[in-house]
Amino acid sequence: MTATPAPATPAPATAVVTGAGRGFGRAVAAALVAEGHRVLGIARTRADLEAVRDELGAGFVPVVGDATDEALAERLVREERPALLVLNAGARPLLAALHEQSWESFAVNWNTDTRQAFAWTRAALRAPLVPGSVVVEMSSGAALKGSPLSGGYAGANAAIRTIGDYAAQESARAGLGIRFVTLLPQLTPTGVGAEAVDGYAARAGLDREAYLAGMQPLLTPELVAKAVLQVAADPDSAAEYVVTGAGLKPLG
Numbered sequence: 207m208t209a210t211p212a213p214a215t216p217a218p219a220t221a222v223v224t225g226a227g228r229g230f231g232r233a234v235a236a237a238l239v240a241e242g243h244r245v246l247g248i249a250r251t252r253a254d255l256e257a258v259r260d261e262l263g264a265g266f267v268p269v270v271g272d273a274t275d276e277a278l279a280e281r282l283v284r285e286e287r288p289a290l291l292v293l294n295a296g297a298r299p300l301l302a303a304l305h306e307q308s309w310e311s312f313a314v315n316w317n318t319d320t321r322q323a324f325a326w327t328r329a330a331l332r333a334p335l336v337p338g339s340v341v342v343e344m345s346s347g348a349a350l351k352g353s354p355l356s357g358g359y360a361g362a363n364a365a366i367r368t369i370g371d372y373a374a375q376e377s378a379r380a381g382l383g384i385r386f387v388t389l390l391p392q393l394t395p396t397g398v399g400a401e402a403v404d405g406y407a408a409r410a411g412l413d414r415e416a417y418l419a420g421m422q423p424l425l426t427p428e429l430v431a432k433a434v435l436q437v438a439a440d441p442d443s444a445a446e447y448v449v450t451g452a453g454l455k456p457l458g
């Protein structure tokens with residue numbers, strides 16, 4: 207009697223996460239690997255990516271590069287055809303009032319956060335990604351409320367919302383079946399947000415602990431990662447969500 211061959215194990219779905227070396231991106235990569243995805247993590251700093259690989263194992267593939275590089279975005283999207291893109295890379299803004307900024311410091315987030323969102327979103331539409339693919343645009347709650355101590359940060363992240371909206375329209379017009387979701391995390395006391403919390407506490411005349419008390423429940427990188435997995439898995443998700451320590455709140 208001929209034995210029935212065992213069913214083939216399906217290949218893990220591929221995801222790409224920009225800014226995967228630290229903060230939200232690292233947490234998102236960890237959550238995706240834990241769910242069985244093969245994750246290509248993009249960051250400029252090799253040591254950060256290697257530390258993530260040491261932590262997460264073979265499911266995490268380090269890609270040292272500049273997330274704003276359009277050629278890199280187009281090549282990886284074309285060759286890998288990821289089922290999920292998480293566009294999270296961003297620069298640390300100079301924490302200073304408007305009149306204390308230079309144009310170069312004011313524009314830093316436009317040149318990193320917005321530009322990487324543009325590059326990968328454009329690549330996703332041009333390849334295009336396969337129907338059912340998801341692109342998560344990581345914006346910021348500052349896009350709604352402003353951020354007067356961080357130069358162009360709020361405007362740059364508002365532009366990311368616009369990119370996600372335009373891309374969704376183009377996907378629908380062309381019948382591509384690519385879903386675009388924008389997440390707007392609130393301020394957190396970790397990573398880039400740690401310095402901002404101190405600055406805004408001082409601006410409000412409060413000590414750090416009093417300011418943090420007004421932000422409860424606090425958002426963590428792990429909660430952001432949970433939000434990414436939730437919207438990626440839900441074909442009926444809204445187009446935009448604010449992400450807080452209490453969970454997801456749809457906009458519109």
